Amino acid sequence: MFIMANLLIALAQVLDYILWAYWWILLGRVVISWVNADPHNPIVRFLYVATEPVLARVRRMLPVYAGGFDLSPIVVWVAVIFLQRFLVSSLYDLAHTLR
Helix, strand or coil: CHHHHHHHHHHHHHHHHHHHHHHHHHHHHHHHHHCCCCCCCHHHHHHHHHHHHHHHHHHHHCCCEECCEECHHHHHHHHHHHHHHHHHHHHHHHHHHHC
């Protein structure tokens, strides 16, 4: 069972790193939206391509505009934090019970 435990620990750690990186990518997207960034810049395009599918899905499901501000990044941030605290922690706990 230790092999399955190690697999779950590795999966939890990779998932945690991916969520952590996406959190920073989302922060970059929010900062870019505040300034007049060049839309042809490769970094700006990457941030847009990496975040827009998730943000557009949230905007479609929930009308999260308040006073002209798009609050969908906040909803996605909360979802990322929830996944880190619940799913990643649950995978770690499950792996430790299998040892």
